[in-house]
Amino acid sequence: MVYFIVKRLVQSAFVMLAVAFLAFSLFRFVGDPITQMTGVETSVADQERLREDLGLNDPYALQFARFTGDMLKGDFGFSYRTRQPVAEMIATRIPATLELGIVALLISLLVGIPAGVYTALRPRGIATQAILMVTLVGVSIPTFVIGIMLIFFFGVQLGWLPTFGRGGTVRLGGWETSFLTVDGWRALILPAFTLGVYQLTLTMRLVRAEMMEVMRSDYIRFATARGVPMNRLYFKHALANTMVPVITIIGLQFGGVIAFSIVTESVFQWPGMGLLFLESIRFVDIPVMGVYLVVIAFFFVLVNLIVDMLYVVIDPRLRIRDVS
Amino acid sequence: MLRVENLTVKFPSRFGDVTAVENMAMAIAPGEIHGLVGESGAGKSTVGAAIIGLLQPPGFVADGTLQLGDVDLRALDRFEAHALRGKRVSMIFQDPQTSLNPLMRIEDQLVETILAHEDISADAAQSRAIDLLEEMGIEDASSRMRSYPHQFSGGMRQRVVIALAICTNPELIIADEPTTALDVAVQSQVLDLIRRLADVRKVGFMLITHDIGVIAQIADTVTMMRRGKRIESGPTAEVLGNPSHAYTKQLMDAVPPLDRKIDRFRVPKDEEIDATGQGDAARAWLLGAERETAVGLTLEGIAVSFPGVRTSMWQKPAPHIALQDISFVVRPGSIMGIVGESGSGKSTLAKTLTGLIKPSDGTMTLAGAPLPGGGARARKHPSRQLIQMVFQDPYSSLNSRHRVGTILAEPLWLYGLVTDKEERRKLCIDMLRLVGMLPEAIDKYPHQFSGGQRQRIAVARALLARPKVLICDEPTSALDVSIQAQLLNLLKDLQASFGLTVLFISHNLSVVRQMADDVVVLRNGRIQEQGPCATIYETPTAEYTKELLALTPVLPADWRP
Incomplete structure (x- = not known):
């Protein structure tokens, strides 16, 4: 270990x-x-x-x-464009991107996993077919189109939600968070949903495929033959086994969400790292681009490390040696 | 207790309903072990699944009575049926490796099952679980119970599975091939356990199996099935000892005996593969090679070890020793049987000989010339042609995207034996005839054939390389017993006509007895005993061989047809 x-x-x-x-x-x-x-x-x-x-x-x-x-x-040099230290620039942008990424991931998990389980257990239901179709449409439309459509409906037509920026933020030490104000949350909903919808579809389809596979396995058939209550069968036996491979993908997805939030951030003028990166490209601000690369890679590596450890926690076969 | 009458199970399909089981009838009393025997596709498992209500959709019970005690199983709704599962009927599956949830402790799985059916405290359920595991022969149950399934060996896992099936005191247990995946020693322990549970707890067992030896050993009554229909049924000794139906007789003829060697299996005329009359061109071609001398194979002090899995930063992992000090001689033109349980190194030995694994020590000689191992054996080394292999699983050993013709022609162009395309095709067709297949087979794909037919294609492919040594790694263990008899007859004929040197690897002692001239008994990578077949089987000296022979299920001597 x-x-x-x-x-x-x-x-x-x-x-x-x-x-x-x-x-x-x-x-x-x-x-x-x-x-x-x-x-x-x-x-x-x-x-x-x-x-x-x-x-x-x-x-x-x-x-x-x-x-x-x-x-x-921790000395990342200076930006060509603003003459500020790059470390400082990145540090002010990280909270925005991380919060956006985390909420997007949560949306994709909280909707994607239950939807995946449901569609796996009722493969022929009407609701299943509807969900599969809607998400297929969702995944076929490019992210920026979804973002613009959401802005059009909820921002412009209905006027319910703000269409750009982070809204109200509160400073906690060096971390600027939008989690503590209603305005912050309102501003977060549209971009987080836009960013999460693709991951949501992916998670759902993956959970569905894995779950259907697991439901056919011998141990589920044996547990059914023993009369283990259905809810326990689905959510304790089947779901846990489903999550083993799903977790890897979710981990990779989170890295991807952070890295590729560029499009969403630019559509919603979200002051995160992605937007910073875009601005830097426009001004050939190489130090910032370089550090962005390193920071994103660091997130990927960190998330994958956590996923590997989660694997060990979930699966006893990796944790405990065979005695046989 | 269980009464099945007139049971018909159908599977809807595009071309109307397919009847999987028709007019099935059987009755099981408390404490009775009722064997349900038949070859693959006979519908045995479907009967079991229908009784416990777990038919794979879209299959359904179309007709008949399923009565358990006073309950009509067909009248139950979804929830009642599920409440009854485990409570009154339970099930044991074939493979203990896959029938336990790998992420849950044994304890949790047991306690959960008990609590699902009985209104007792968790502590009471836990202490019952401990008692049960001890009853099943698991020592130190209270601490072993906290282990995960992968921490148990195969036999122990099957005991846990049985404990799970029995923990709510069901009246009936459907055991679907419960010992097929186990070694003989473990098989006999599990069978003893089943017998004891039937005698002591008065549980009725429905024992689904293809192995007549197992039925002969423990079943009280038996039902023979074929193609979804009941052939005959009655007390085991009556049905198997004095079979009245032609099919039962056929099946009994095909079972290889352990205690004597029979020259050929009796196979019904219409299913016999006649390897003598057909395929003359292929025969002549095979005999045309410089075949006056059969070749021998010698192994001296062969050892194979694999690097262990590294778990610590400081310690070098201990290597896993798969084979150690293996020395034997295969006489030219003889059949050498290699016997051993799973993990004994049989297949590693085959891979070493074919150059897929590099031995860490020792020398191999083929026809007097040294045979380099592993990567040291050049792609063009003549032994690659001279040694050919027939694998265990005919479903994965033939490329499913290639036509049979392409598969068979490969050795011919690869080794430069026949350069003309038309000639190759003609030879392949004739070779198919030689192994008893129709010439039309050449343009079909492997999935269009049954397991036995595929295995014949695999044999044909091996022969088309003009080999002198044929390595058969469990060639019949995936096949039904009647198909096995056909294939063994075929292999014997081919070996005799072409003077092949054969290495016949199997875990099945009875099959090896029928095939081999000499035998090597392997255990944990070491040779326990070797010698002429008759000597080893009649007067074994090694304890291990004696044990294996004693534990192999056999038919009583007076049942012999």
Whole structure:
């Protein structure tokens, strides 16, 4: 068990190192940082001095080592565009994206899992067919169209919900949250739903397929033959076994939700990391892009690590060695 | 207690209802073990499923009476039927590896079942669970009960399954092939347990099985089924000892005896594969090779070990030793039987010989020339052609996307034996005739054939490589006994006409007795005993061999046809 976790941690470290290398290459090789930093009026001598000061003439290995070291110390450099420290910029954006991602994930799980179970247990019901069809339509429409449609109906036509921004937020230490105000929640609903609807369909279909598979298994047939109460059969025996493979996908999905919230954030002008990334691309703000890459990779690695540990918690076959 | 009359089960399909069971009748008294015997597709399991109300939809009971005590099982609604399951009728499934929920402790599964049917406290249910497990022969039950299913061995798991089936004191237990997945030693323990429960607790058992040996050992009464119909029924000794129906006689003829070798199985004329009259061209082609000398195979000190699973940072994992110090000689043109229980290393041995696994030690020799192991054996090494294999599962050993013709032609072009396409096709057709199949088979796909037919295709494919050594890894264990008899006859004929050297691997001692000239008994990767077949079977010296022979279910001597 300890060995398992240590092994995963070491693997994760290597993944992060690889991503850091990518970010570094972006910095160093996509265009010349000096020409981007300086204007036409800077003399060649000044440019050379700057190059020397920034250590850009050092060997690449040394530069990469310095880059990684700075990252580890939390020094992410400065944005070309705003001249602010990147760390600060990202830190103010992370809460918005994380909160959006978490609510989107919760929506997809709280609706997707029960819907998946229902459609698996009543495969021929009318409600099942309806759910499957509606979600198929939902998944076929691009995210931004769903977002715009939601804005049109609930924001413009009905005027129930705000169409952009985070609404009211409260500062808790360094974390700006929209969970504590009614306005914040109102602003959160549309983007979270937009972001979650694709995951919802995926979760539902996955749960449905796994559940149907499990319901055909010998141990479910045996439990039925023993007369185990139906509710217990469905929700204790079948659902737990269904969740073992589903959890992996959910974990990967959450990473994806965080990473690909770019579209939703841009549709709803949500001040998260995705929007920051888009702005950075527009201004070729390479330091911010590089750090964004590293932070997203970090989330992916972290979520996957948690998923691996959850696996061990759920499945005794991984936790306890065979005695046979 | 249980009375089944006139039972008819149908499955609706596009072409009208398919009748799976027709006019079935049987009765089981308390404490009686009633064997329900038949080959695959006979509808045995469907009868069991109909009684407990778990027919796979869309199947339904179309007609008949199902009476358990005073309850008419057909009149129950969904909820009543579910309340009755476990309470009065329970079930045991074939594979103990898959019939327990892997995520729940044994204790929870037992207590949950007891509480589902009885209004007692959780503590009382728990102490009953402990008593039951001890009754089933699980020592130290109160602590073992907290384990998960994967922490038990196969035999122990089947005991847990039986404990689960019996924990609410049902009157009737439907046991669907309860010992088929188990080794003989464990099988006999489980059968003893079933017998004891029937005698002591007066539980009625419906024992569904294809194994006549098992029926002979413990069933009081027996019903023979074929194609959904009852063939005959009555006390076991009467039905099997003095069969009146032709089908029962056929089936009894096909059961390989343990205590003697019979030259050929008696197979009804219309189902006999005649390998002598047909396929002359293929025969001539096979004999045309330099075949004057059969080749022998020698193994010396072969050992195979796999790296263990690493669980600690500091300790190097202990390697798993699959085979150790395996030395034997297969005489040219003889059949060597390899016997052993699951996990004994039989299949690892086959893989080592075919070059799929690299032995960690020892040498192999084929026809006097050294045989390199694993990756050291070149793709073009002649032994790859000379050694061919027939696998256990004919459903997965033939590529389902290829036509039979493509499958059969492969060895011919791969080894450069026949270069002309038309000629290859002609040879393949003739080879199909040789193994007793119709020439039309060549343009069909594997799924269009039954298990026995597929296994014949697999044999034909192996022969088309012009091998000198044939390795058969459990070639008949997925087949029904009558089909097994046909295939064994075929293999014997082919071996005799082409002077093949055969390695016949099986867990079934009776089958090996019929086939082998010499026998090697394997256990946990080590040879327990080896020698001529008759000697090993008649005067075994190793304790393990004696034990295996004693535990194999056999038909009483006076039942012999």
